[in-house]
Amino acid sequence: MNQVYSSSPVDYLRDISAWVSSVQKLDQLLELIMKTSVRMMQAKASSLLLVDDNGKKLYFEVITGSQKEKIKSFELKVGQGIAGLVAKSGEALLVEDVEKDSRWYKKVSRDTGIDTRSIICSPMKSDSKVIGVVQIINRLDGTPFTGDDLNILNVFADVAAKAICDSRRMARVSRENLDLKEQAAKRYKIVGKSRAIKKSISDALKVADSNARVMILGESGTGKELMAHMIHKQSPRKDASLIVLNCGALTENLLEDELFGHEKGAYTGASSKKYGKFELADKGTLFLDEIGEMGLNMQTRLLRVLQEGVYYRVGGSKTVSVDVRIICATNRDIEQEVKDGRFREDLYYRLNVVQIKMPPLRERKEDILVLAEYFLSQLKAERGEVDLHFSKDAVKLLRNHCWSGNIRELKNAVERAVIMRNGNLINSEDLPFSGCISRAGENCSPSFEPGETLKQAVKHFKKDFIASTLKAYGGNRTRTAEALGIQRTYLSRLLTDYNLR
Numbered sequence: 211m212n213q214v215y216s217s218s219p220v221d222y223l224r225d226i227s228a229w230v231s232s233v234q235k236l237d238q239l240l241e242l243i244m245k246t247s248v249r250m251m252q253a254k255a256s257s258l259l260l261v262d263d264n265g266k267k268l269y270f271e272v273i274t275g276s277q278k279e280k281i282k283s284f285e286l287k288v289g290q291g292i293a294g295l296v297a298k299s300g301e302a303l304l305v306e307d308v309e310k311d312s313r314w315y316k317k318v319s320r321d322t323g324i325d326t327r328s329i330i331c332s333p334m335k336s337d338s339k340v341i342g343v344v345q346i347i348n349r350l351d352g353t354p355f356t357g358d359d360l361n362i363l364n365v366f367a368d369v370a371a372k373a374i375c376d377s378r379r380m381a382r383v384s385r386e387n388l389d390l391k392e393q394a395a396k397r398y399k400i401v402g403k404s405r406a407i408k409k410s411i412s413d414a415l416k417v418a419d420s421n422a423r424v425m426i427l428g429e430s431g432t433g434k435e436l437m438a439h440m441i442h443k444q445s446p447r448k449d450a451s452l453i454v455l456n457c458g459a460l461t462e463n464l465l466e467d468e469l470f471g472h473e474k475g476a477y478t479g480a481s482s483k484k485y486g487k488f489e490l491a492d493k494g495t496l497f498l499d500e501i502g503e504m505g506l507n508m509q510t511r512l513l514r515v516l517q518e519g520v521y522y523r524v525g526g527s528k529t530v531s532v533d534v535r536i537i538c539a540t541n542r543d544i545e546q547e548v549k550d551g552r553f554r555e556d557l558y559y560r561l562n563v564v565q566i567k568m569p570p571l572r573e574r575k576e577d578i579l580v581l582a583e584y585f586l587s588q589l590k591a592e593r594g595e596v597d598l599h600f601s602k603d604a605v606k607l608l609r610n611h612c613w614s615g616n617i618r619e620l621k622n623a624v625e626r627a628v629i630m631r632n633g634n635l636i637n638s639e640d641l642p643f644s645g646c647i648s649r650a651g652e653n654c655s656p657s658f659e660p661g662e663t664l665k666q667a668v669k670h671f672k673k674d675f676i677a678s679t680l681k682a683y684g685g686n687r688t689r690t691a692e693a694l695g696i697q698r699t700y701l702s703r704l705l706t707d708y709n710l711r
């Protein structure tokens with residue numbers, strides 16, 4: 211028998227497919243689907259049941275019809291009644307007259323006073339696993355449901371299943387996203403209780419909210435990159451990306467290519483279009499690390515972009531315009547670089563709207579233990595070891611060690627100690643500098659071993675002195691050689707001899 215529907219099935223399904231993409235809330239969408247199926251089949255009521263997490267029970271998720279409040283509290287076992295059987299077998303069922311069917315579970319109808327006569331029920335599947343069922347009861351005109359009705363209900367069940375799976379996937383993705391954000395926030399935590407670091411943090415928080423360009427200054431390993439992340443995470447741009455580009459690590463051509471991208475065929479080897487970091491950072495933040503290493507030609511190009519707000523990809527003829535906040539950092543004495551003509555003054559003023567200084571560790575001794583404990587707690591969490599502590603001696607040694615400015619050095623020391631220790635206590639011998647003598651105080655002397663000959667001690671001193679000068683000049687050999695008053699070639703030889711490469 212051909213069924214007569216009030217509108218064409220195609221119209222109903224078209225409506226539903228429009229809702230699937232426009233209705234944001236799953237429960238509203240499922241209700242719409244179920245109400246439409248009832249209207250379309252001119253039936254009395256419908257319900258959608260979901261299989262619980264254990265795969266043992268079915269509970270009512272959506273109910274239409276007059277008795278919905280009463281039905282809500284019922285649960286069915288998978289395998290029990292028509293709905294339970296459909297959930298178990300994954301096969302749709304049509305029951306023309308429930309009274310004549312022993313599979314029918316009377317209790318729900320009896321207890322709620324529903325006069326159930328005819329039922330159609332279809333499974334909802336995800337990757338061939340049944341996640342629930344949809345069922346419709348009683349035609350308004352009292353006639354039983356037909357095979358055509360069941361075919362149509364199968365389509366409704368598929369649409370509902372897809373909506374449920376999409377929504378569950380979205381929920382999982384957004385949960386994971388939240389987890390990742392929390393992890394990232396933890397990773398970018400700036401630890402410290404000294405006045406110096408608190409001042410840097412409070413300066414950064416004041417400026418984070420604005421669009422102002424920030425220049426972060428500080429020696430190597432003092433947390434400049436960490437600070438850039440913190441500013442980005444506290445800014446209105448936090449949901450877009452922070453893109454990092456190390457200007458010191460690339461030749462001029464590569465830097466240009468990385469910053470601005472290129473068009474297909476811009477040069478030999480440019481086989482496809484490439485987006486530059488500027489474009490990737492659109493609506494977000496671009497962190498130009500080691501800006502002091504940028505050559506004068508690139509400085510001029512960068513300045514032009516900052517002045518004009520647009521640029522061309524390499525080999526391109528169309529302007530690209532982006533909305534990017536720039537944060538930069540350097541461990542060089544940038545003002546001296548400007549004075550010496552190695553850094554453009556006009557670019558310096560454009561970038562240095564707000565300046566944040568990262569204090570070296572040796573100037574904030576109160577932070578040594580706080581940081582050491584923080585790094586230890588991170589390692590404990592990573593390794594799943596709860597009961598791991600510094601011994602009193604280790605604490606003393608950490609506190610009294612003559613730290614340079616570099617916090618990475620402290621982090622590495624803690625990491626090494628965790629690897630080397632026996633048992634749950636980290637002793638002073640586990641720290642990489644145990645056995646070296648160093649004086650605490652404002653002017654730390656380089657460490658030396660007792661019992662060395664003068665020649666050995668001088669050699670150690672020379673090594674330390676060259677290493678720290680090289681560090682102070684950001685690894686620039688020409689300037690280090692100048693400062694030490696020796697030839698660059700001689701410096702290179704010393705670096706090889708002392709294994710300082």
Ligand SMILES: Nc1ncnc2c1ncn2[C@@H]1O[C@H](COP(=O)(O)OP(=O)(O)OP(=O)(O)O)[C@@H](O)[C@H]1O
Pocket residue numbers: 399400401402407428429430431432433434435436437541581584617618621
């Ligand atoms: N205040 C701090 N709290 C927690 N961790 C810190 C802090 N400062 C630095 N660190 C850690 O020390 C390491 C060095 O920090 P970062 O890379 O941000 O320094 P940097 O100044 O950019 O170094 P470089 O000059 O070598 O590029 C990182 O592992 C960072 O997580």
Ligand SMILES: [Mg+2]
Pocket residue numbers: 434435499
């Ligand atoms: Mg850095």
